[in-house]
Amino acid sequence: MAQSYGRDHLHDSVSKRSRDPSSDYNSDKRHRAASDEAQHRPAGTLSTRRQLYERNFPLYKQPVEVGFFSLDSRRNFFNDQRQLRYYVEPRKSPDFNLRDGYTSRFVKRDDGVKEKLDHVLKWILANRDKIQTRDQTSSSSCALGVDFVTWRGHLTKVLTTPYETQEGWMLAASKFRGTIYISEVETEAARANRMTRSERQEEMMYWGYKFEQYTCADDVDGTPDPGGVVNTNEAFCTVVQTRLADHKLLFSGEVDCRVKDPDAPPAPGCYVELKTSAEICTPKQRSNFHRYKLLKWWAQSFLPGVPQIVAGFRDHDGIVVSIETFQTSKISHLIKNEINCWKPTVCMNFCNDFLSFVKSVVKEDNPRLVYLFEWDPHRDVTYTVHRDSPFTFLPDWYVKDTRSQHSSHH
Structure with a gap:
């Protein structure tokens, strides 16, 4: 479940906000212990702290x-x-x-x-x-x-x-x-x-x-x-x-x-x-x-x-x-x-983890449902959920055409 995007930097908003981010530069072990329960539910936020992403460069295929x-x-x-x-x-x-x-x-x-x-x-x-x-x-x-x-x-x-x-x-x-x-x-x-x-x-x-x-x-x-x-x-x-x-x-x-x-x-x-x-x-x-x-x-x-x-x-x-x-x-x-x-x-690992975070959050298959991910500098990435809202962006012509092409192939 959550392991795919790394356990060390996924915390729910409450525990994340209550810590001083500058104090835990080298606290991987504390993170591990504190975030084991996060393995069993999607995290509410994604950290953007650079140190968390200084791993090996992820696979990126030649486009x-x-x-x-x-x-x-x-x-x-x-x-x-x-x-x-x-x-x-x-x-x-x-x-x-x-x-x-x-x-x-x-x-x-x-x-x-x-x-x-x-x-x-x-x-x-x-x-x-x-x-x-x-x-x-x-x-x-x-x-x-x-x-x-x-x-x-x-x-x-x-x-x-x-x-x-x-x-x-x-x-x-x-x-x-x-x-x-x-x-x-x-x-x-x-x-x-x-x-x-x-x-x-x-x-x-x-x-x-x-x-x-x-x-x-x-x-x-x-x-x-x-x-x-x-x-x-x-x-x-x-x-x-x-x-x-x-x-x-x-x-x-x-x-x-x-x-x-x-x-x-x-x-x-x-x-x-x-x-x-x-x-x-x-x-x-x-x-x-x-x-x-x-x-x-x-x-x-x-x-x-x-x-x-x-x-x-x-x-x-x-x-x-x-x-x-x-x-x-x-x-x-x-x-x-x-x-x-x-x-x-750091850039590529963060992007990888962001996409994993999005996958863990965006579960319902519905073109009228929007998960809005927001980020402000020096903050975590957070999200909100909007059903049939002005944020809907997949147009009817695309949804209809895709569905009709699909049914004609079956």
Whole structure:
């Protein structure tokens, strides 16, 4: 039962809150004794204390791309690669002006519209045959043959949780025909931030997309068109399957571009993630970059197996002054020397234990039932249960279509 996610850090909320977490750095033995009774019931909370997750790196299978989809300038779904772009390597000091076009050639996606898992679900309905069911035995209890369906971005938030000090999260989970679907719910704090962004914050969000425009071509033999319109509705997304320890995962994530070389490894091994960051001028800035930004970059690209990240470093005025390429697999070596730095093993073990925690809690198979998992920095993960509530996120069209496809196969 509860052993699968480690007995040392599962306590019910009462015993957890009553202890001073700073006092039990080396109290494994006390934990064991105190938590033996927790073996026989699901724990109410999950600890996020880093020390609990410094075990061996868990098994994480090489992610396999099972499909992809495109979203056009009006956010319409296409079961194809029409939005995939090609990476064009810039000069060493490119002098790209990221401010260009912000006031005149920018169509911004409405981030107040919450699409939940809808695009991923559309992909599943169109491609159920592409999902690899390793063993036919599991597919009887679980129609899709996977344990979890979600967005890559939601898993990124889980991975970085043990090191996050600013932003909490809320993740809704529903079990339908044996598979657990996980969808994000915007927190009050995130909503407040979104509603009160400064003009500079808004413009700097544009800068990341503008950098993509300078470094991506629409065709394999094309060149970038920095004079065009930046439309953040457009997206190309990969869909990958992988396994983290005992958890079979199917998730989708946006991909910026691929390398042009036709002999490059198959996707996701040919994909490139594009980033911008403030230029690094002081040791303190370098340390912060390693400790905070590289953690997010690593988690985001490691999950879907994207091998390289191209970063444009920009000055205060939005001019890209240098370019650096990071191999995702080498990022953890780069940061080894930082004191108190993040560890990939902690991130992955926490994610593994979180998914085990979710499995232990989400027992009722019902698309109208939502288990809401909440986390705030320096707290445990907790959950609440909501039946037929506004948190329900699996749409009727998905539930109906899945059920009718199922009955026609029997």
